[in-house]
Amino acid sequence: MGTSRRKFIKISALGFGGVAVAASTMESLGVNAYLEGLALENSLEKLKQTATYCEVCFWKCAGWVHSDNDGNIHKIIGNDIDPHCNGRLCPRGTGGVGMYTDTDRLKKPLVRKVVNGEETFVETSWDEALTLIATKMKDIKSVYGAESFGLLKHGSPGSHFEHLFKAYGSDSIAEPAYAQCRGPRETGFGLTFGSWVGSPEPTDIRDTKCLVLIGSHIGENMHNSQVQEMSDAIDNGATIITVDPRLSTAASKSQHWLAIKPSTDIALLLAWMNVLINENLYDKEYVEKYAFGFDELKAHVQQYTPEWAYGVTTIKPEEIRKTARIMAAAAPATIIHPGRHVTWYGDDTQRARAMAILNGLLGSWGRRGGFYFKEKISIPKYPHPPYPTPKWGWEEIGEKYPFAEMGITNELIQASIPSEENEYPIKAWLVAGTNLNNSIPNKKLLEEAIEALDFMVVVDTMPMEITGYADVVLPECTYLERYDGIRSATNREPSIALRMPAVEPKYDSKPAWWIAKQLGERLGLQDFFKYEDFKEVIAWQLKQMGTSLEEMEKIGVKKFPRESGPMYLDEGQDHEFYTDSGKIEFYSTALESQGFDPMPKYTRHPEPEPGYYRLNYGRSPMHTFSRTVNNPNLNDLKSENDLWINPKVARILNLKKGQYVWLENQDGVQSSFPIRVRVTERIRWDSVYMVHGFGHNNKKLGRAHGKGASDTQLISQVAIDPIMGGTGMRGNFVKILTENPAKTVEV
Ligand SMILES: Nc1nc2c(c(=O)[nH]1)N[C@H]1C(S)=C(S)[C@@H](COP(=O)(O)OP(=O)(O)OC[C@H]3O[C@@H](n4cnc5c(=O)[nH]c(N)nc54)[C@H](O)[C@@H]3O)O[C@H]1N2
Numbered sequence: 001m002g003t004s005r006r007k008f009i010k011i012s013a014l015g016f017g018g019v020a021v022a023a024s025t026m027e028s029l030g031v032n033a034y035l036e037g038l039a040l041e042n043s044l045e046k047l048k049q050t051a052t053y054c055e056v057c058f059w060k061c062a063g064w065v066h067s068d069n070d071g072n073i074h075k076i077i078g079n080d081i082d083p084h085c086n087g088r089l090c091p092r093g094t095g096g097v098g099m100y101t102d103t104d105r106l107k108k109p110l111v112r113k114v115v116n117g118e119e120t121f122v123e124t125s126w127d128e129a130l131t132l133i134a135t136k137m138k139d140i141k142s143v144y145g146a147e148s149f150g151l152l153k154h155g156s157p158g159s160h161f162e163h164l165f166k167a168y169g170s171d172s173i174a175e176p177a178y179a180q181c182r183g184p185r186e187t188g189f190g191l192t193f194g195s196w197v198g199s200p201e202p203t204d205i206r207d208t209k210c211l212v213l214i215g216s217h218i219g220e221n222m223h224n225s226q227v228q229e230m231s232d233a234i235d236n237g238a239t240i241i242t243v244d245p246r247l248s249t250a251a252s253k254s255q256h257w258l259a260i261k262p263s264t265d266i267a268l269l270l271a272w273m274n275v276l277i278n279e280n281l282y283d284k285e286y287v288e289k290y291a292f293g294f295d296e297l298k299a300h301v302q303q304y305t306p307e308w309a310y311g312v313t314t315i316k317p318e319e320i321r322k323t324a325r326i327m328a329a330a331a332p333a334t335i336i337h338p339g340r341h342v343t344w345y346g347d348d349t350q351r352a353r354a355m356a357i358l359n360g361l362l363g364s365w366g367r368r369g370g371f372y373f374k375e376k377i378s379i380p381k382y383p384h385p386p387y388p389t390p391k392w393g394w395e396e397i398g399e400k401y402p403f404a405e406m407g408i409t410n411e412l413i414q415a416s417i418p419s420e421e422n423e424y425p426i427k428a429w430l431v432a433g434t435n436l437n438n439s440i441p442n443k444k445l446l447e448e449a450i451e452a453l454d455f456m457v458v459v460d461t462m463p464m465e466i467t468g469y470a471d472v473v474l475p476e477c478t479y480l481e482r483y484d485g486i487r488s489a490t491n492r493e494p495s496i497a498l499r500m501p502a503v504e505p506k507y508d509s510k511p512a513w514w515i516a517k518q519l520g521e522r523l524g525l526q527d528f529f530k531y532e533d534f535k536e537v538i539a540w541q542l543k544q545m546g547t548s549l550e551e552m553e554k555i556g557v558k559k560f561p562r563e564s565g566p567m568y569l570d571e572g573q574d575h576e577f578y579t580d581s582g583k584i585e586f587y588s589t590a591l592e593s594q595g596f597d598p599m600p601k602y603t604r605h606p607e608p609e610p611g612y613y614r615l616n617y618g619r620s621p622m623h624t625f626s627r628t629v630n631n632p633n634l635n636d637l638k639s640e641n642d643l644w645i646n647p648k649v650a651r652i653l654n655l656k657k658g659q660y661v662w663l664e665n666q667d668g669v670q671s672s673f674p675i676r677v678r679v680t681e682r683i684r685w686d687s688v689y690m691v692h693g694f695g696h697n698n699k700k701l702g703r704a705h706g707k708g709a710s711d712t713q714l715i716s717q718v719a720i721d722p723i724m725g726g727t728g729m730r731g732n733f734v735k736i737l738t739e740n741p742a743k744t745v746e747v
């Protein structure tokens with residue numbers, strides 16, 4: 001294939017479009033009908049109910065799908081006994097049926113071919129597509145080694161391909177939910193308490209007296225039971241303190257909104273420590289018993305007074321003192337929330353450390369209303385031969401970052417660009433359930449890597465941007481049409497949830513487990529896939545756990561008793577933390593031994609040049625990343641994002657509400673599509689804000705194409721966290737253009 005072969009395939013690919021199908025009844029009803037629970041309520045009795053857990057985001061709420069025998073899904077509702085949702089799905093989960101009904105879905109396997117001198121996708125059979133992929137996997141293995149075939153994944157399909165890749169001999173695996181999301185907090189809290197935060201977070205919000213949110217915009221971030229618990233905590237009189245440059249939904253429910261200058265949070269956290277220590281407000285007994293390095297910390301934070309922090313953060317000293325005293329008064333039922341998407345400014349592990357240390361000073365780890373000791377039940381492994389040992393894998397690819405605990409997506413992408421220094425060359429990718437074009441900052445790097453690959457497969461449900469770069473596209477059926485692994489997640493008490501097909505797969509789509517097994521068999525790895533149907537695996541596992549598929553089909557969710565001991569520490573109880581010292585590490589010898597600051601310090605970050613505003617982004621309660629924008633139900637609720645602009649800025653630039661503008665960042669990158677102005681006091685004058693996930697440029701996304709702007713496109717500066725390799729994305733600045741700079745829009 002020639003050098004430009006991986007050009008994005010733009011228009012009217014062969015056999016791709018298909019006939020326009022009339023809007024289904026469900027579509028015409030609109031999502032509001034679902035939300036109000038009105039849709040066909042009367043006929044519910046006659047409908048079949050099947051157990052599932054939601055795949056619209058990764059909170060994985062368990063629910064019931066109500067469907068009829070004609071393959072129509074009427075409704076999805078929450079499972080009452082599920083601790084992730086307590087019987088209520090969020091709007092996205094309710095509207096998840098749109099993933100099934102979306103007529104823009106991928107329908108057939110596609111291969112890239114040259115037809116009449118033009119590259120295009122051609123429909124093919126599963127057998128042909130799978131044989132082609134298996135042949136390429138064999139070729140790569142014999143020429144470079146299996147290690148050179150990388151897996152980039154997210155969500156349920158990921159685990160099936162992870163099994164295939166490990167059996168094949170590759171551990172070159174990464175997902176954007178680490179280095180673009182939670183990574184720094186897991187490392188920061190891990191170094192401090194010896195335990196990952198994990199998902200769902202073990203924050204005891206339901207019993208808290210004081211919840212401190214640093215950026216975390218719960219309410220827009222719709223992680224279900226967390227939102228429910230926060231709302232209960234508010235009803236119970238808990239104090240909410242929100243630190244956010246924007247008046248988020250959470251900030252609007254808070255007694256204290258600290259409209260911090262972006263990128264200065266570590267200064268505030270250090271000043272809070274200064275007050276707690278100097279005013280003797282910290283939990284002395286807890287610190288004496290469990291913490292390591294208090295004296296060093298005390299000496300370290302003397303320089304960080306509230307007066308000093310005022311100059312950095314723009315938060316008044318008396319506000320800093322007052323909020324520190326409130327936290328201390330509520331302690332240990334105080335939570336400094338670890339956040340979730342924390343790859344902001346490149347010193348994110350250190351910010352996470354500062355948040356963890358603050359929790360330690362307040363004595364909130366292992367205490368009611370703070371953080372509980374979580375537990376999950378492990379799912380028995382279905383028997384298979386041992387995996388071969390790869391010569392290298394994600395750890396070596398990310399070896400520059402000593403505290404990385406999972407594959408670093410951006411490093412795996414970098415390793416795909418040929419160079420002499422590259423010891424770990426990646427030659428091919430299988431991409432499953434991640435739309436890298438919308439989740440990886442630094443588009444240039446991504447495109448250079450994709451261009452250099454020998455081969456690329458994408459497994460998706462939708463014709464997302466990433467599919468346009470593939471050699472082979474495989475249509476997975478949606479979560480409503482398949483079995484998947486048993487859900488087991490950490491929580492107050494262990495629970496499991498079942499996902500089974502409610503309806504037959506539409507079109508010619510197949511589940512990931514089936515795709516992985518088919519590839520495995522073609523690679524001679526049949527011993528790793530000794531079942532006809534994934535249902536057998538689940539049935540076997542459930543039996544080992546003392547239940548059965550029949551029971552789980554009836555109940556959907558099953559709870560198990562805790563076995564690891566109480567959720568909270570008893571008064572004066574001895575406890576060993578899984579850190580080097582066995583204690584909560586205020587001072588990290590592990591960081592020090594690798595040449596990093598053992599205690600967090602404040603460092604300054606770049607600020608916008610005149611005429612530029614910091615690009616801030618977040619979540620919409622109606623959407624998940626870029627994956628739901630084309631969903632007919634959710635698109636109905638919100639079809640484009642808007643640009644939050646402070647009235648002062650709107651006045652200077654003479655911008656009116658509702659007007660469309662374009663953006664250009666510090667590197668001259670322009671937004672492909674216009675975005676609508678929203679003038680609001682809720683954003684600081686030095687920043688603008690938009691919801692992530694919009695601005696799709698694939699025309700096959702009928703509803704999403706060209707709607708709104710993409711934050712990802714404008715993120716070309718990335719501040720890499722030297723500790724674990726996360727990509728800080730909030731150091732990008734934009735100016736606002738009132739005329740279309742391109743005239744011809746890039747598609
Ligand atoms: N509806 C919905 N919910 C979701 C998701 C979704 O796609 N849709 N995605 C889920 C996932 S995977 C994740 S990781 C989480 C992410 O959700 P969070 O972890 O809550 O994300 P953050 O990036 O912390 O939150 C964005 C907030 O940070 C603020 N912010 C920006 N810069 C700064 C700063 O310098 N300092 C401070 N203190 N605040 C700042 C923004 O104004 C915004 O309010 O959401 C989860 N929940």
Ligand SMILES: Nc1nc2c(c(=O)[nH]1)N[C@H]1C(S)=C(S)[C@@H](COP(=O)(O)OP(=O)(O)OC[C@H]3O[C@@H](n4cnc5c(=O)[nH]c(N)nc54)[C@H](O)[C@@H]3O)O[C@H]1N2
Pocket residue numbers: 055154155157176177180181182340341432433434435436438439440441459460461462464476477478479512617618624625626627628692711712713715729
């Ligand atoms: N600019 C910017 N970048 C970000 C973020 C941000 O806020 N701004 N957030 C970051 C965070 S916190 C995260 S967690 C990541 C998320 O990054 P991604 O996981 O890449 O999120 P999506 O963009 O939703 O891509 C999900 C893909 O999975 C497909 N999909 C959905 N369901 C299925 C299924 O059942 N099977 C298969 N095979 N595919 C399916 C969707 O069609 C879509 O193409 O992005 C990170 N990147």
Ligand code: SF4
Pocket residue numbers: 054055056057058059060061085088089090091092093094222223224
């Ligand atoms: S929070 Fe909403 S979208 Fe996420 S899993 Fe639960 S119902 Fe689905």
Ligand SMILES: [Mo]
Pocket residue numbers: 177180181182340341
């Ligand atoms: Mo995330």
